[in-house]
Amino acid sequence: MFIAPGEFLCMEGDKSSSLYIVKSGLLIGTSSNKESGQSSENYGPGSLIGEFSLLEDAPCKETIRAAETSEVIEITQDVLNSNLEQRPFWLKSILSFLSSRYHLAEENKQKSNLIQTLPPLLYLMTKAIENKGSDLIPLKELHRNLKSLNGTTESDLKRILQLLEELDLLTLKADYIRVSSLQLIPLLYETLRYRALSKKVSPNILPMSDQMILSAFVQAARENGAPLQNGICTISTEQLKTVAKQSMHGITLTSRLLYPLVQKGILKPSSPFNIHSALESIESFEADFEKVLDMLELNRIFPLLDKKLVQ
Amino acid sequence: MITGDSRQQIIPPTRSHVKAGFVVYTPNEGDRSIVILDEGKLAAIDTSGGQRKVVFEMQPGDLVGVASLLERETFRYTLEAVEDSQVTYINEDCMESALKTLPVWMLAVVKSLSAKTRKLKEDVKKPRSANTLKSLAEFCKHKMSKVAIPLTNIIQEFHWQTKIPFAQIKEDLKALARRKFIILQQEQGESFLKVQETELLGIFVDYQTSIEEGSIWYPFRLSLLQKKILVYLSTLDASENLDSPSWLTKIQQRFPQFDVTQWIQLQQFQWFVEKEDGTFVINADKVNYYLTALRYETNIRGVL
Numbered sequence: 102m103f104i105a106p107g108e109f110l111c112m113e114g115d116k117s118s119s120l121y122i123v124k125s126g127l128l129i130g131t132s133s134n135k136e137s138g139q140s141s142e143n144y145g146p147g148s149l150i151g152e153f154s155l156l157e158d159a160p161c162k163e164t165i166r167a168a169e170t171s172e173v174i175e176i177t178q179d180v181l182n183s184n185l186e187q188r189p190f191w192l193k194s195i196l197s198f199l200s201s202r203y204h205l206a207e208e209n210k211q212k213s214n215l216i217q218t219l220p221p222l223l224y225l226m227t228k229a230i231e232n233k234g235s236d237l238i239p240l241k242e243l244h245r246n247l248k249s250l251n252g253t254t255e256s257d258l259k260r261i262l263q264l265l266e267e268l269d270l271l272t273l274k275a276d277y278i279r280v281s282s283l284q285l286i287p288l289l290y291e292t293l294r295y296r297a298l299s300k301k302v303s304p305n306i307l308p309m310s311d312q313m314i315l316s317a318f319v320q321a322a323r324e325n326g327a328p329l330q331n332g333i334c335t336i337s338t339e340q341l342k343t344v345a346k347q348s349m350h351g352i353t354l355t356s357r358l359l360y361p362l363v364q365k366g367i368l369k370p371s372s373p374f375n376i377h378s379a380l381e382s383i384e385s386f387e388a389d390f391e392k393v394l395d396m397l398e399l400n401r402i403f404p405l406l407d408k409k410l411v412q
Numbered sequence: 413m414i415t416g417d418s419r420q421q422i423i424p425p426t427r428s429h430v431k432a433g434f435v436v437y438t439p440n441e442g443d444r445s446i447v448i449l450d451e452g453k454l455a456a457i458d459t460s461g462g463q464r465k466v467v468f469e470m471q472p473g474d475l476v477g478v479a480s481l482l483e484r485e486t487f488r489y490t491l492e493a494v495e496d497s498q499v500t501y502i503n504e505d506c507m508e509s510a511l512k513t514l515p516v517w518m519l520a521v522v523k524s525l526s527a528k529t530r531k532l533k534e535d536v537k538k539p540r541s542a543n544t545l546k547s548l549a550e551f552c553k554h555k556m557s558k559v560a561i562p563l564t565n566i567i568q569e570f571h572w573q574t575k576i577p578f579a580q581i582k583e584d585l586k587a588l589a590r591r592k593f594i595i596l597q598q599e600q601g602e603s604f605l606k607v608q609e610t611e612l613l614g615i616f617v618d619y620q621t622s623i624e625e626g627s628i629w630y631p632f633r634l635s636l637l638q639k640k641i642l643v644y645l646s647t648l649d650a651s652e653n654l655d656s657p658s659w660l661t662k663i664q665q666r667f668p669q670f671d672v673t674q675w676i677q678l679q680q681f682q683w684f685v686e687k688e689d690g691t692f693v694i695n696a697d698k699v700n701y702y703l704t705a706l707r708y709e710t711n712i713r714g715v716l
Contacts, residue, residue, distance in 0.1 A: 120517065120521065122517055122520070147520075149517075149520055149521065149524050152521050152524055152525060155521070156521075174517075176517055181518075184514075184515060184518060188422075188510065188513065188514070189422060189425070189510055191425065191446070191448055191475070191500065191502060192510060192514075194448065194473070194475050195446070195475070195478055195522075196521070196522070196525075198475060198478050199478065199522065199525040199526060199529070200525060202478070202479070202525075202529050203525055203528055203529045203532070206529045206532040206533055207532055209532075209533075209536060210532045210535060210536055213536045214540070217540060217575065220572060220573045221573040221574065224551075224554070224573060225554065228554040246550060249546055249547065249549075249550040249617050249620075249621065250541070250547055250550040250551055250573065250574065251540055251541055251547065251573065251574055252539075252540035252541040252542065252547075253540065294569065294572070297572045298568050298569065298572060
């Protein structure tokens with residue numbers, strides 16, 4: 102069939118079950134999925150349009166328009182089926198397999214795009230927070246920088262921001278994002294960076310026992326109700342032991358259990374402390390309360406992040 | 413005898429009955445084949461590293477080896493019969509003979525699907541940035557100016573973020589150093605990077621973006637008059653607050669050829685910011701941006 106210049110072969114989203122082969126002329130395909138500035142697709146002689154429409158009744162992915170007088174040959178599903186009937190049974194299985202394999206590769210590419218977007222995104226968000234000291238990051242600027250750094254499309258950026266929003270890391274608005282904690286994004290970036298470059302788990306990722314002790318610390322602080330001094334919270338060892346015993350299912354807090362947190366500088370004892378110290382000799386422990394909350398939040402999110410990206 | 417039948421004959425596939433526990437196919441087999449399970453159950457086993465691990469199981473109707481046969485990809489697993497099974501093998505000769513009988517359009521569909529899948533798989537391994545130099549400039553732009561950073565850290569971190577190969581990163585670092593955007597130095601046997609001015613890198617990124625998009629890069633398209641006005645504005649008090657006619661008059665006193673058209677052009681350059689009351693103040697950041705771009709034009713263009 103012939104298509105005059107300017108005429109449409111099909112519109113994006115139209116139901117279709119035919120394959121078109123361009124015999125002569127030129128058709129141009131455009132899609133609403135393409136980012137502004139991306140080039141359209143050209144279909145010259147020999148090009149195929151609509152393989153998946155033919156094989157799977159997939160709707161048109163693009164709006165196809167003739168740039169000049171063009172001749173196309175239409176292959177319908179009836180033609181496909183009658184041809185396949187005359188051929189070995191396994192040929193149909195192969196076509197079906199190739200089609201599934203393509204979709205799997207497409208899905209993997211999308212997942213890979215998301216996974217690859219996360220490190221540069223967190224890097225840019227960290228730098229935006231450090232430079233401005235604000236929890237608001239303009240979306241337009243973020244996308245512009247991310248596109249320059251990593252070629253990330255706007256749709257990929259939106260998807261990953263939605264994912265981070267589901268993890269309560271940020272709130273996504275029309276023109277900006279608001280991060281839930283100024284320290285958490287840099288902490289997450291640093292943790293991922295450490296893992297990628299040193300091939301080891303970051304010291305920020307705490308064993309369950311450390312997390313439970315910190316949770317007990319937070320709970321004790323909340324029960325205490327004592328105001329923070331420059332963000333520092335002090336809890337008596339006695340209170341910490343009591344709360345920990347309740348929340349850690351009867352486990353008694355010891356110096357050995359607390360030592361890793363003291364060594365990392367997350368908890369500070371009121372007097373000199375080592376793994377063999379009697380806990381009763383320490384009057385209290387203090388910590389940067391926001392930092393403790395961020396550490397707990399990081400350890401909650403971290404295992405969920407990998408799962409979310411791969412899903 | 414001449415029969416007049418010139419149709420290609422399809423070489424039939426091989427059918428085989430396999431007892432449970434027997435190997436149906438190994439990766440080391442010389443012949444590549446598609447294996448279709450007609451009846452029974454097969455297991456695909458990974459024996460690499462000396463260990464046996466069942467990767468997946470095949471049910472009747474499943475097939476493996478298509479990529480192996482059509483695209484020369486290695487099929488890595490050993491196929492074993494979990495129970496007594498009926499299997500069809502399609503080897504290269506059989507496949508070729510079948511493909512030769514296909515109408516041209518169907519063959520084109522097969523090739524198109526394979527090619528598109530192959531491209532997707534290749535794209536996953538490639539960096540997403542087409543312009544690696546711009547990407548590196550963007551990355552360095554967010555580092556602190558004049559602070560020595562170990563070069564290894566920069567390269568590793570950037571590679572992790574972008575998947576750009578190390579060799580390309582090193583070339584691009586040299587390119588940025590040639591343009592004087594960064595300094596590469598050695599201290600006590602270790603290499604360091606120092607960003608000269610982050611603003612310069614930002615301007616370079618914007619310039620590269622304008623080239624890619626085919627858009628006008630205004631800093632390098634200023635007329636002589638506009639350049640003179642730019643310098644003049646940089647000498648004024650940035651807090652001076654005038655309405656549009658007053659700015660026109662003020663600039664005309666210095667540059668009589670300045671007119672309304674020129675004033676509108678300056679708005680396009682964003683050299684002024686309009687306030688809520690309708691007055692205008694000089695956008696000092698933008699003026700400085702343009703001045704810096706002009707001062708380092710040869711570095712930004714790469715003509716040194």
